[in-house]
Amino acid sequence: MKVLVTGAAGFIGSHLSKKLLTNGITVIGIDNLNDYYDVNLKKSRLSLIEDKNFYFEKTNLEDRESINAIFEKYMPDAVVNLAAQAGVRYSLENPHAYIESNIVGFTNILEACRHNKVGQLIYASSSSVYGANTNLPFSVHDNVDHPISLYAATKKANELMAHTYSHLYGLPTTGLRFFTVYGPWGRPDMALFLFTKAIINGEPIKVFNNGNMMRDFTYVDDIVESIFRLIQRKPEPNLEWSGKKPDPGTSYAPYKVYNIGNNNPVTLMEFINAIEEKLGIEAKKEFLPLQAGDVPETYADVEDLYRDINFKPQTDIKDGISNFIDWYREYYGV
Structure with a gap:
């Protein structure tokens, strides 16, 4: 089996590529190695997944000709699209980057899948799509028509675009929130990395919404295991789907959306305490209001995921933070 992974030098993409290769699957990795954050970190991830069955292509998703050529060259059986311009706050500063990568780039992936008879497309969405929804836990069967950041809007758009291709061309698509x-x-732009670095350096950490945040933190190995299982399970049309009572999470077409979360939100202060405990250092805290585009709480309903692949994320937050800090200390020689 050949799986094409976009964003292969990224956080989730590199972990997934390694998992696939370990299981005897050929991986075609695409990444543009942009400088949104440290390029050397991306290159280091790639060095971990060097393998005779790993083929790397450096390109942008927005480069239609390049994407088409890669698909025609390798003819992948499945595609996992993880490449995207990430980050809620950065979308306030640089909105065009999100349209180019997340909309134009995703269109090129959909078209390449369509014209090259790809058997399945799995793509990264985000919990951010829930936006102004406060019905907890967040369910894929809830309406998500009120995003509160452009990043979230592009991810919602990806789900709509994928459904269109599932409907028009029978392309099986699976969106992962x-x-x-x-x-x-x-x-490096995410809370755990920022907090760890600042605490070690004796710098204050920014605690938004005065610490009154809850997040359903999900360990990367649980994400990768979920994707690995879903690659082996194409979405099937929901034969009970009705246009009179449309279910947002399924369709009459081969289309499905899943939450991938720990189903166990923790407060931001609990999260910070776990970092302090592992480091043996108390953080200097700068309490700030809620940032534009952020939601105060996330909580994933993963019932559909567990039912369909007999797996749900379960790594304890303290274990996950401990593993990250061990890696951080080793990688940066701290």
Whole structure:
């Protein structure tokens, strides 16, 4: 089996590529190695997944000709699209980057899948799509028509675009709403990385919404295991779907959306305490109001995921944070 992974030098993409290769699956990795964060970290991730069955192509999703050529060259059986311009706060500063990567780039992936008879497309969505919804836990069967950041809007758009291709061309598509992924080799712009670095350096950490936040932190290995199982399970049309009472999470077409979260939200202060405990250092805290585009609480209903693949994320937050900090200390020689 050949699986094409976009964002292969990224946090989740590198972990997934390694998992696939370990299980005898050929991986075609795509990444543009952009400088949104430390390029050397991306290159280090790639060095971990060097393998005779790993083929790497450096390109942008927005480069239609390049994407088409890669698909025609390798003819993948399945595609996992993880490449995207990430980050809620950055979308306030640089909105065009999100349209180019997350909309134009995703269109190129859909078209390449369509024209090259790809058997299945799995793509990253985000818990951010729940936006102004306060019905907890968040369910894929809830309406998500009120995003509160452009990043979230592009992810919602990806789900709509995928459904269109499932309807028009019978392309099986599976959207994955990730809930605050963390773990070794994580992104430097995310809370765990920022907090760990600041605390070690004796700098204050920014605690938004005065600490009154809850997040369904999800360990990267649990994310990867979920994707691995879903690659082996194409979405089937929901024969009971009705246009009179449309279910947002399924369809009459081969289309499905899943939450991938720990189903166990923790407060931001609990999260910070676990970091302090592992480091043996008390953080200097700067309490700030809620940032534009942020939601105060996330909580994933993962009933559909568990039913369909007999697995749900379960790594304890203290274990996950401990693993990250061990990696951080080793990687940066702290």
